[in-house]
Amino acid sequence: xxxxxxxxxxxxxxxxxxxxxxxxxxxxxxxxxxxxxxxxxxxxxxxxxxxxxxxxxxxxxxxxxxxxxxxxxxxxxxxxxxxxxxxxxxxxxxxxxxxxxxxxxxxxxxxxxxxxxxxxxxxxxxxxxxxxxxxxxxxxxxxxxxxxxxxxxxxxxxxxxxxxxxxxxxxxxxxxxxxxxxxxxxxxxxxxxxxxxxxxxxxxxxxxxxxxxxxxxxxxxxxxxxxxxxxxxxxxxxxxxxxxxxxxxxxxxxxxxxxxxxxxxxx
Numbered sequence: 001x002x003x004x005x006x007x008x009x010x011x012x013x014x015x016x017x018x019x020x021x022x023x024x025x026x027x028x029x030x031x032x033x034x035x036x037x038x039x040x041x042x043x044x045x046x047x048x049x050x051x052x053x054x055x056x057x058x059x060x061x062x063x064x065x066x067x068x069x070x071x072x073x074x075x076x077x078x079x080x081x082x083x084x085x086x087x088x089x090x091x092x093x094x095x096x097x098x099x100x101x102x103x104x105x106x107x108x109x110x111x112x113x114x115x116x117x118x119x120x121x122x123x124x125x126x127x128x129x130x131x132x133x134x135x136x137x138x139x140x141x142x143x144x145x146x147x148x149x150x151x152x153x154x155x156x157x158x159x160x161x162x163x164x165x166x167x168x169x170x171x172x173x174x175x176x177x178x179x180x181x182x183x184x185x186x187x188x189x190x191x192x193x194x195x196x197x198x199x200x201x202x203x204x205x206x207x208x209x210x211x212x213x214x215x216x217x218x219x220x221x222x223x224x225x226x227x228x229x230x231x232x233x234x235x236x237x238x239x240x241x242x243x244x245x246x247x248x249x250x251x252x253x254x255x256x257x258x259x260x261x262x263x264x265x266x267x
Contacts, residue, residue, distance in 0.1 A: 014214040021221045022061050029062050029098065031230035036095035038142045041224065042104045045149030046187060047177040048159040050210040054149070054217045055100055058224075062098070071102035084108060084126060085133050092142065105130065109194035111176065114186045127197040134203040144203045145227060147220055148191070149210040153184055 032039055041058075043051040059067050070091040079087050085105055093099045108126040112118040118126075137144050151159075160181070163173040180187060199205045206223060210216035 008212060009214045009218075011214075014218065017218055018057060018221075021218065021225065022057070024225050025058060025221065026061055027232050028225060028228060028230045029066050030233040030235070031228075032098055033066055033096040034233045038093040038095060039098045039228070040093060040137070040142055040144050041098070041100045042106070042144070042146040043100065043102055043149065044104065044106050044110070044147065045208075045210065046151055046156060047174075047180050048156050048163070048172075049149035049151040050208075050213045050216050051102060051149050052172075053213055054208075054220055055102055057217050058100060058221060066096065067098040067100065069100050069102055070104075084122070085129070092137070105133070106194065106198075109198070110187065110190055113190045114183055115176070115179070127193070130198050131200045131203075134198070134200065138202045143228060145224055146203060146205050147208050147224075148195070148205055149208045149216065149220075151210050155211045157181065 031037070043055055045051050055069060059069065070088075072087065072091070075087060088101075088105045091099060091101075105126075108118055108123060109130075113123050134144060160173060160177060163169045195205055206220075208216050208220045
């Protein structure tokens, strides 16, 4: 398949398979909860590579009390004085939880490195400590999965243009996104160096080709499911109780409460 661009996946086939995979994700969730497992999924990649859309599909039908998204903002002045990994540790899952990192500690290997937000010494320390940190997570029983979403420069620029023209998505186009266009090769070198230092047997990197968003979502979810040996947990039998007979309750008159106007009636 090298050098060949696959045909665009038809929407009907995409939606059918996505629903099947999302059903499996619910089964995975129930296994994680029943077994007290801890699952961490790291989503990394260039801006507009499709991480956010994939995360949305992963969590769409999951229980937010079990599966949560960690998308950390810029560190505070106090956090800047802490051990680099410290603010990420507090977001790690407890037993029976899934955490999806929408960008993660790998910020230091990417945007911080390229944009000069960290020193050379801090960057080198990260490359040395990151494999140690991740081995500690895995040794403690955390299931760690790392995905790099790879997008071409032409597709990235096309997505940026769509964001610029779409009022619903314009907020996604940040000054940092625009800067990434002029620093494409710098980000490429930073990514290559990151993979060399942090692609370890205990926590390997998995690259997701994401020029086709539909394929990327299906491929990533299917792969994640294939890496976790989750048996189906038998759901509990749920019986709805009989509604007891009325004891004479009368609903207050409607004019005593303020209702939301029926906007739908105007359509």
